[in-house]
Amino acid sequence: DTEVTQTPKHLVMGMTNKKSLKCEQHMGHRAMYWYKQKAKKPPELMFVYSYEKLSINESVPSRFSPECPNSSLLNLHLHALQPEDSALYLCASSLQGANEKLFFGSGTQLSVL
C-alpha cells in the first residue's frame, strides 16, 4: 500500500460548523503533514507531525486544530472557518522527516460559505 488516503474528497461547511478532515497511510511513515493550497498557487505548509508529536506549526490560526491519534492517522479539526479558508487541503507523509520523499493524498476540496 503506497497510498495516502484523504476523506472526504469534497466538503462544504458554514462558518459556524465544526468538521474534520481525515488522512490515513499504512506505509509505516512516521512524519505526516498538512498543506493548504489555494487555486493556482503552490501548497503552503500548515503543520508537521513527527513520531506523533507536533513539530512544526506555521502560525496557523487556532480555528484549525491538528491531531495525530497514531502513526497512521492525521486529522484536521475545523471550527468557525472563514470563506477565505476555502482551499484544497492536502495531507502528506514521509518515512521519518522532511528530507525524504513526500507522498501526497488527493486532497479535500473545502468550501466555506
Next chain:
Amino acid sequence: GEDVEQSLFLSVREGDSSVINCTYTDSSSTYLYWYKQEPGAGLQLLTYIFSNMDMKQDQRLTVLLNKKDKHLSLRIADTQTGDSAIYFCAETKDTGRRALTFGSGTRLQVQP
C-alpha cells in the same frame, strides 16, 4: 514560495521535448524535487536529485542541477498529452526549517 521561482506557463507540441526551469536562492538546499499535479488532484512525486549530483535520468525524465547558478531543470522527452499538468519544483534543507518549500508551479500545456 519566494525562495524558489519558476516560469508560469509552457506550451509544447506532442512529441516534442519540454524543459521546465526552476531557480532557488538558498545554497544550503540539499534535496530538490519535481512534483506533478493534475487538475483537482494531489501532488505526485516525479523525481528528485541530491545536491551533490549534477544529473539524474529516469525514463523520459532528465533532471539537471547547476549548483553554481542555483538552477534546476526538468526535461520531459517525447511529451504526451497526459503530461499536461502543473509541475512544482521543491527543496528541503538539512538545517533549519525541515519541510518542503515549493516553487510557484509551471503549467505545461501539450498540444496534439
